[in-house]
Amino acid sequence: TQLLEQSPQFLSIQEGENLTVYCNSSSVFSSLQWYRQEPGEGPVLLVTVVTGGEVKKLKRLTFQFGDARKDSSLHITAAQPGDTGLYLCAGGRGNQFYFGTGTSLTVIP
Amino acid sequence: NAGVTQTPKFQVLKTGQSMTLQCAQDMNHNSMYWYRQDPGMGLRLIYYSASEGTTDKGEVPNGYNVSRLNKREFSLRLESAAPSQTSVYFCASVFRPDRRDTEAFFGQGTRLTVV
Numbered sequence: 309t310q311l312l313e314q315s316p317q318f319l320s321i322q323e324g325e326n327l328t329v330y331c332n333s334s335s336v337f338s339s340l341q342w343y344r345q346e347p348g349e350g351p352v353l354l355v356t357v358v359t360g361g362e363v364k365k366l367k368r369l370t371f372q373f374g375d376a377r378k379d380s381s382l383h384i385t386a387a388q389p390g391d392t393g394l395y396l397c398a399g400g401r402g403n404q405f406y407f408g409t410g411t412s413l414t415v416i417p
Numbered sequence: 418n419a420g421v422t423q424t425p426k427f428q429v430l431k432t433g434q435s436m437t438l439q440c441a442q443d444m445n446h447n448s449m450y451w452y453r454q455d456p457g458m459g460l461r462l463i464y465y466s467a468s469e470g471t472t473d474k475g476e477v478p479n480g481y482n483v484s485r486l487n488k489r490e491f492s493l494r495l496e497s498a499a500p501s502q503t504s505v506y507f508c509a510s511v512f513r514p515d516r517r518d519t520e521a522f523f524g525q526g527t528r529l530t531v532v
Contacts, residue, residue: 348525350509403465
């Protein structure tokens, strides 16, 4: 059983569209991280959020941590082909990080 | 380049064979992790080492052992490989000076097939 569930599992959109990826859990985490992974590579950390309700922006990417620290969302504005990849959320508890199931995003030029 | 180096990149084993996956980081991080990644399952934690000299089980430790040889190196051993251990294995190195600040770097992965 996965502690963190991501939705949607797959997403294919046209360049220029907006999208939101969700990461949900019934458990509370002390921190929440988002990663992007490209084929044949390891995940690359994008952001860490730690406070309930926190919002962080990274260029066209907006990350939000839920008020109760059980869920998070990633919103991408005006998606570009370079955004294509597998997006993973990971919840932190003590020294452990639990990963979500992943959202595979394809942005079509 | 600084980072996390995993060897080998690819490996095919026969059922029952043993092997060790190597991981080394040159960023002076205290914490290191081993994950496996399977389709539709995300990454699952096998073992981790919060600091040199300590190791702890993660979500899926059965069939694996680890050694934190020194601060730089953290190895994962399969004593008797099984087809269920076919997966992509990732090593990660993590630095957390405080709860707000996390640096996490992953290696490029080891693609293991057990036949």
